[in-house]
Amino acid sequence: MTKTLTTTALGLLAVLGLTGTAVADIKIGASIAATGPAAFLGDPEAKTLEMLVEELNAAGGINGEKVELVLYDDGGDPNKARTFATRLVEDDEVSAIIGGSTTGTTMSILSVAEDAEVPFISLAGAIDIIDPVKPYTFKTPHTDRMACQKIFEDIQKRGLTKVGMISGTDGFGASMQAQCKAVVADYGIEIVADETYDPKDADMTAQLTKIKNTEGVQALVNPGFGQGPSIVTRNYKQLALDLPFYQSHGVASDGFIALAGADAAEGVRLPGTALLVADLLADDDAQKPAVTAYKAAFEAKTGAAVSTFGGYANDAFLILADALRRAGSSEPAAIRDAIEATAGLAGTTGVYTFSATDHLGLDLTAFRMLEIKDGKWTLVE
Amino acid sequence: MRLTPKSATLIVLALLVAITPFFFPSGYYYRVGALLFVNGIAVTGIVILTGYAGQISLGHAGFAGIGAYACALAPVHWGLHPALAAVLGAAISAVLAYLVGRPILRLKGYYLGVATLGFGILVSMVLNNERQLTRGPDGIEVADLGLREVLKGWGLNLTNGEFWYFFCGLCLIIGAWLALNLHNSPTGRALRALHGSEVAARTVGVDVARFKLQAFVISAVYASVAGSLLALQNKFITPDVAGFMHSVEMVTMAVLGGVGSVLGAIFGAGILTLLPQVLTVFAEYEQMVLGLVMLLVMIFLREGLLPSILKKFWGKDE
Numbered sequence: 063m064t065k066t067l068t069t070t071a072l073g074l075l076a077v078l079g080l081t082g083t084a085v086a087d088i089k090i091g092a093s094i095a096a097t098g099p100a101a102f103l104g105d106p107e108a109k110t111l112e113m114l115v116e117e118l119n120a121a122g123g124i125n126g127e128k129v130e131l132v133l134y135d136d137g138g139d140p141n142k143a144r145t146f147a148t149r150l151v152e153d154d155e156v157s158a159i160i161g162g163s164t165t166g167t168t169m170s171i172l173s174v175a176e177d178a179e180v181p182f183i184s185l186a187g188a189i190d191i192i193d194p195v196k197p198y199t200f201k202t203p204h205t206d207r208m209a210c211q212k213i214f215e216d217i218q219k220r221g222l223t224k225v226g227m228i229s230g231t232d233g234f235g236a237s238m239q240a241q242c243k244a245v246v247a248d249y250g251i252e253i254v255a256d257e258t259y260d261p262k263d264a265d266m267t268a269q270l271t272k273i274k275n276t277e278g279v280q281a282l283v284n285p286g287f288g289q290g291p292s293i294v295t296r297n298y299k300q301l302a303l304d305l306p307f308y309q310s311h312g313v314a315s316d317g318f319i320a321l322a323g324a325d326a327a328e329g330v331r332l333p334g335t336a337l338l339v340a341d342l343l344a345d346d347d348a349q350k351p352a353v354t355a356y357k358a359a360f361e362a363k364t365g366a367a368v369s370t371f372g373g374y375a376n377d378a379f380l381i382l383a384d385a386l387r388r389a390g391s392s393e394p395a396a397i398r399d400a401i402e403a404t405a406g407l408a409g410t411t412g413v414y415t416f417s418a419t420d421h422l423g424l425d426l427t428a429f430r431m432l433e434i435k436d437g438k439w440t441l442v443e
Numbered sequence: 444m445r446l447t448p449k450s451a452t453l454i455v456l457a458l459l460v461a462i463t464p465f466f467f468p469s470g471y472y473y474r475v476g477a478l479l480f481v482n483g484i485a486v487t488g489i490v491i492l493t494g495y496a497g498q499i500s501l502g503h504a505g506f507a508g509i510g511a512y513a514c515a516l517a518p519v520h521w522g523l524h525p526a527l528a529a530v531l532g533a534a535i536s537a538v539l540a541y542l543v544g545r546p547i548l549r550l551k552g553y554y555l556g557v558a559t560l561g562f563g564i565l566v567s568m569v570l571n572n573e574r575q576l577t578r579g580p581d582g583i584e585v586a587d588l589g590l591r592e593v594l595k596g597w598g599l600n601l602t603n604g605e606f607w608y609f610f611c612g613l614c615l616i617i618g619a620w621l622a623l624n625l626h627n628s629p630t631g632r633a634l635r636a637l638h639g640s641e642v643a644a645r646t647v648g649v650d651v652a653r654f655k656l657q658a659f660v661i662s663a664v665y666a667s668v669a670g671s672l673l674a675l676q677n678k679f680i681t682p683d684v685a686g687f688m689h690s691v692e693m694v695t696m697a698v699l700g701g702v703g704s705v706l707g708a709i710f711g712a713g714i715l716t717l718l719p720q721v722l723t724v725f726a727e728y729e730q731m732v733l734g735l736v737m738l739l740v741m742i743f744l745r746e747g748l749l750p751s752i753l754k755k756f757w758g759k760d761e
Contacts, residue, residue, distance in 0.1 A: 097727070134723055140582060140681045141673065142719070145474055148604065149720075152470035165581040166681040173678050177603065188581055231572055233580035240574075 091150030106372030230286030287312030324437030377409030488665025497638030502563025507670030508685025582681030701747025
């Protein structure tokens with residue numbers, strides 16, 4: 063019995079060994095939730111990275127060197143993400159890692175990347191990823207705190223001071239709810255109603271009715287993503303809640319309008335990226351070239367509409383490619399220094415300028431306040 | 444010398460832990476090995492519950508979640524050492540298993556599965572929703588165990604991956620040894636008797652309810668320890684660890700490898716841990732391949748992979 067088992071075990075190891083990949087000039091690793099519950103984030107991200115690497119190599123690579131992408135699908139599972147990160151670092155020996163579609167997977171990859179001193183650009187939202195700043199970790203999506211600030215800034219401009227909040231209890235909704243509460247006082251605004259719903263709930267009229275009956279409520283904010291916000295929007299219409307209504311950047315996609323219905327979504331505002339309103343950008347907008355280039359390439363390649371999330375991956379790759387060019391080497395430490403020195407790089411999400419104290423590199427101008435009119439996104443001036 | 448199945452199993456495990464690292468081309472394989480051992484510990488618990496006592500649980504990830512979050516929370520809130528936190532997690536899991544098990548082990552077949560499923564989902568919901576305590580679905584950091592530093596002080600300098608590989612390997616061997624001892628003890632015999640026929644077991648004086656409860660509590664402790672080890676080596680944990688799919692995964696591993704034997708179940712854990720790593724190139728077909736393997740094993744190798752293969756080679760039972 064002993065013999066059979068050891069043979070089997072060795073056989074399995076041999077199979078594992080066979081999966082090692084060929085040597086390339088510059089190796090970039092990625093662990094992304096291309097399938098599973100977070101696939102709506104990871105799927106466009108994975109497609110974007112594959113497309114960009116192909117484009118880059120067709121154009122001659124970086125400083126004459128080809129780039130190889132090692133992409134793993136972690137399914138949004140933090141445990142798998144940690145295993146894949148270890149594999150990227152130890153086995154594939156990549157020069158940098160892009161990935162972590164969700165905050166959970168990002169936090170798992172982060173500790174591996176930091177230990178191995180490999181630059182890591184995350185595609186997840188939470189502020190904890192870059193605050194406090196960790197030497198090797200960067201990220202491209204704006205934080206949910208910035209989304210809250212953008213929303214409250216707009217509410218303040220409208221001269222309103224009392225808002226009701228209805229948040230999803232999923233990671234995104236709960237995190238943004240907490241961040242909004244943390245910054246709301248800076249804008250002289252008060253949260254008078256604070257309701258939550260389960261992301262799988264099919265009806266939120268009870269919570270909305272409670273907000274409707276709250277004394278003095280002047281605006282409604284709905285942090286959440288997935289289908290929840292669409293249902294909230296439908297219920298909002300059914301209850302004839304006549305309040306300025308703000309959604310979050312979590313639903314900044316055409317899918318949201320389709321799901322909620324153009325009629326119910328009329329007048330809904332949310333902080334989104336320039337990518338959603340590529341056609342409406344002014345010609346002298348710094349982001350215009352990056353946004354239109356990505357949109358055209360992605361839509362031609364996949365036939366699907368661009369999403370904010372694919373844009374995050376696009377920006378991470380642009381930043382990394384730019385840093386690789388300037389670093390002139392594939393040494394992780396040199397790449398890290400080059401990423402940190404990135405200045406004025408226009409991506410789809412915003413214009414990135416990193417520094418030793420800022421590994422996000424975006425400010426509030428990265429968000430555009432959008433409003434849905436007749437089923438279309440429009441820019442709020 | 445004639446080897447008993449017990450010592451044979453332990454020798455195989457010890458050799459596996461000690462010798463395979465010589466064939467590791469890179470540090471990543473230590474990580475896969477450590478994961479395999481953690482899963483092995485969890486399924487050893489399933490063997491005791493399902494293989495010995497014939498009871499089904501679809502909620503064991505709940506106990507893994509308790510073990511994992513004990514390691515995350517107790518050091519922060521009560522200043523407990525992470526190792527003690529793991530012990531605390533196991534104790535909480537045992538007490539909960541006792542309280543929950545008392546009423547639900549009266550149920551049989553599907554009803555038991557559904558009740559344990561409910562328990563697992565409850566734990567998962569608490570971890571997701573009690574944000575102020577567990578930090579919700581985004582997960583929470585876990586303190587370092589610190590044992591690696593101690594070993595370094597003794598002149599044994601291991602990388603993180605190596606340390607967790609050998610530490611989890613050692614835990615698995617201890618876990619397997621305890622489970623095998625149980626198998627041959629009066630309790631083990633009583634469990635196997637009630638597995639065969641509860642009525643028959645009762646007529647010969649086996650306290651069926653008490654032994655079922657014991658098996659449930661012991662297997663909950665295994666799951667909890669596995670959860671703790673996972674949390675401590677990942678240094679970060681999310682409520683996924685208590686998710687329904689994780690429960691199903693545990694049962695699947697055990698059934699695939701052979702739920703009646705400790706080595707078989709660990710073998711199953713090995714396959715389901717390694718397959719996703721081998722199949723990364725075909726990530727899209729991973730579920731399909733797993734499903735197919737499962738289906739074929741259920742139809743053709745009904746005792747599970749390992750026992751069936753052994754029977755083929757040896758011509759008799761293990």
